[in-house]
Amino acid sequence: MIRVALIEDDADIRDNLMLIIDRAEGFSCRQAFSDVQEAGKSLLNDPPDVLLMDITLPGKMNGIEGVEFLRAAGATFETIMLTVHQEEKLVFDALCAGACGYLTKNTPPNRILDALREAHRGGAPMSTQIARMVVDSFKRTPPPALSEREREVLAELCQGKSYKMVADALYISQDTVRTHIRSIYRKLEVNSKSEAVAKALKERLI
């Protein structure tokens, strides 16, 4: 039996979802709230297995802040965001905050039940466009023509190392490190260590 809780401000949608889930085989849904504050204590005292939460909520906390808050307060249940929004930023913010799944509101009821099951057994349910968005965020841009050695040096820099530490790690002199870094700066079109590190990490060049 998978125990589900809801946080959704639209009473119609909330009641509807509650009914659908509670009547489904293998599910129970006895907790439904319209905002995170109200939900907090109840969810922490009697934690569900999975929480289904809207992203746009009234009150001080939206859904994303909500996940963050609940997790900080010790919640260990899985949270799935359920929303009309498909903007990349919201998706990534939600996942960063700790949501394990992300569904759009046009998801048919049986898909929602599938998602609840999947979240409960440790998966990460999301609609196909969202999944693609997430996967695409990993895609590396065309290799920026750094030489093997330069990539090694850059990787060391991304560990936060100084010239001296890089030199020691690669068994070369600081002057050689300097030379490599010069080339890296030219190729990446930057002119400081932290700028290079920032670019390397953001564009996954390492």
Added chain:
Amino acid sequence: MIRVALIEDDADIRDNLMLIIDRAEGFSCRQAFSDVQEAGKSLLNDPPDVLLMDITLPGKMNGIEGVEFLRAAGATFETIMLTVHQEEKLVFDALCAGACGYLTKNTPPNRILDALREAHRGGAPMSTQIARMVVDSFKRTPPPALSEREREVLAELCQGKSYKMVADALYISQDTVRTHIRSIYRKLEVNSKSEAVAKALKERLI
């Protein structure tokens, strides 16, 4: 009709997959290879809709290098990795290289067909554990207690800016930037700009 190609070195598995896919309603599978070199020309001349590729391949290129190579050569079809390996590093390397999906070899035939359909309509098919791995990689660690202003400064540093540029951007003096950065270093337990940037970007503190 979804045209599928295979790259898989085990002849039994390859032939078996080819049969399963080619006989399935709505699919054709007429291209199957045992290594990337061999496959390259054929796949570029007569591109399939989806490529299903093993990750451990004989020859110079493994599956991950293979995706990279094919994409660099102009391939635009979707690639799904099919493998026994579930190590995080391989999964992320594959997605970074440009694979859109990732299945483990114990995936039953009908799930493979689902995955092919999903990839074809722009999704990102992967097994549940993999999806969770991917989603978890986004999770932010507990906010390390940086103040609002410190986060702002850190964010500027992550743009690769110098003290002076940060000062200008935030309308404060360089000395104040210095003070904030001092606090940031203390809280993040680092002692250089690039180390702070590296930590901030890796742990998604911004």
Added chain:
DNA sequence: GTGCGGGTCGCATGAACATGCGATTCGGAG
């Protein structure tokens, strides 16, 4: 009201870094 942390600013010193101009060796492309 006495702290304490955040935010603002200042100065001074030594270390780390950026950059310019060298050099040698080696392998591969033309």
Added chain:
DNA sequence: CTCCGAATCGCATGTTCATGCGACCCGCAC
């Protein structure tokens, strides 16, 4: 063969940064 890029090293100069030691104001908690 000759040129070029990659990799190694050196030196010198000026800039940026790290850090230590101050200061003041504010709001909030105790």
